[in-house]
Amino acid sequence: MGNSELILIGRQMKCEQAKRKLVAYLDGELRERERLQIKKHLSQCAACRGEADRLQKTARFLKAQEHVMPRVDFETRLWERIQRVEDRQLSPQVVFERLGRAIVPVAVALSLIVGIIVGDLVGNITLSPPGTSQEEAYAIAIGLDNFQDSPPGSLSEVYLTLATTKEAKNQ
Numbered sequence: 001m002g003n004s005e006l007i008l009i010g011r012q013m014k015c016e017q018a019k020r021k022l023v024a025y026l027d028g029e030l031r032e033r034e035r036l037q038i039k040k041h042l043s044q045c046a047a048c049r050g051e052a053d054r055l056q057k058t059a060r061f062l063k064a065q066e067h068v069m070p071r072v073d074f075e076t077r078l079w080e081r082i083q084r085v086e087d088r089q090l091s092p093q094v095v096f097e098r099l100g101r102a103i104v105p106v107a108v109a110l111s112l113i114v115g116i117i118v119g120d121l122v123g124n125i126t127l128s129p130p131g132t133s134q135e136e137a138y139a140i141a142i143g144l145d146n147f148q149d150s151p152p153g154s155l156s157e158v159y160l161t162l163a164t165t166k167e168a169k170n171q
């Protein structure tokens with residue numbers, strides 16, 4: 001290292017100049033002479049040191065984000081998956097199936113709603129006009145005739161359908 005270089009490095013660098021080159025400095029893109037100038041300035045200037053620190057933290061943060069960033073279609077796939085699970089649990093076929101076995105409730109959680117459904121079912125079957133087949137009565141009683149028009153939804157929707165069906169029939 002010659003004398004002229006030492007003089008250059010020793011020259012007080014203005015903050016404005018230093019900050020302009022901070023990113024390049026942190027990325028290791030500066031030529032040796034500039035790198036040393038910045039390094040020297042940072043050792044003497046708390047303000048620029050703070051700025052360099054902030055930049056470094058931001059860069060580290062962004063790099064970390066790249067690793068955990070979900071795929072672009074993550075949300076779509078998530079909702080599709082949720083939908084599939086709901087369909088499996090609440091499709092008309094499954095509801096029908098559960099009603100068929102409702103005399104022996106399988107779970108405490110299910111027993112409440114099943115109890116209500118069976119109550120509806122028995123009441124409605126009794127009220128069904130003569131000549132209606134057992135299956136038709138079933139479908140009407142649990143609201144499957146309406147239900148098929150709307151996509152399989154939440155338990156509350158099934159509830160609502162049942163409630164509406166019952167109310168309509170009682171009027």
Ligand SMILES: [Zn+2]
Nearest residue numbers: 015018045048
């Ligand atoms: Zn400075």
